[in-house]
Amino acid sequence: MNAHAEMNHSTRSLASIAAELKQETAEFIETRIAMLMSEMREKVTHLKLAAPLGALGIVLLATAYLLVTLSLVALAAVFIKSDYRWFFAFLGAGILWGILGAISVYIAKREFESSKLLPQKTIEVLKGDKVWLQEEARNQV
Numbered sequence: 001m002n003a004h005a006e007m008n009h010s011t012r013s014l015a016s017i018a019a020e021l022k023q024e025t026a027e028f029i030e031t032r033i034a035m036l037m038s039e040m041r042e043k044v045t046h047l048k049l050a051a052p053l054g055a056l057g058i059v060l061l062a063t064a065y066l067l068v069t070l071s072l073v074a075l076a077a078v079f080i081k082s083d084y085r086w087f088f089a090f091l092g093a094g095i096l097w098g099i100l101g102a103i104s105v106y107i108a109k110r111e112f113e114s115s116k117l118l119p120q121k122t123i124e125v126l127k128g129d130k131v132w133l134q135e136e137a138r139n140q141v
Contacts, residue, residue: 035122036119072096076089
């Protein structure tokens with residue numbers, strides 16, 4: 001009888017194993033979702049601060065851009081001896097800003113491509129979990 005009791009104790013039923021697996025899977029998923037939500041909340045907090053400052057910066061830079069452009073055009077018009085001096089002055093400023101803008105867009109595009117907007121910590125943990133699960137599956141076979 002003792003041997004039979006030990007055998008029942010050491011061999012669990014399929015239902016109990018499935019229930020335990022289900023519970024562990026649920027805990028695993030809840031933990032990963034909590035990590036993801038925490039990381040996303042952190043990113044949103046930073047964006048809430050950065051967005052208004054970015055908008056204010058854009059307005060101020062646009063104003064400065066217009067004033068600098070008008071100053072450069074007026075300065076260029078002084079040195080151009082032609083009836084069309086204002087046309088050529090505006091054309092020159094437009095070409096200059098076009099070149100600088102193209103360079104800026106190129107650099108910004110490169111930076112956006114290199115930066116990751118995905119939650120990197122969560123992805124790294126999930127990759128580690130995947131490796132762990134694969135190792136566990138190999139050990140079971």
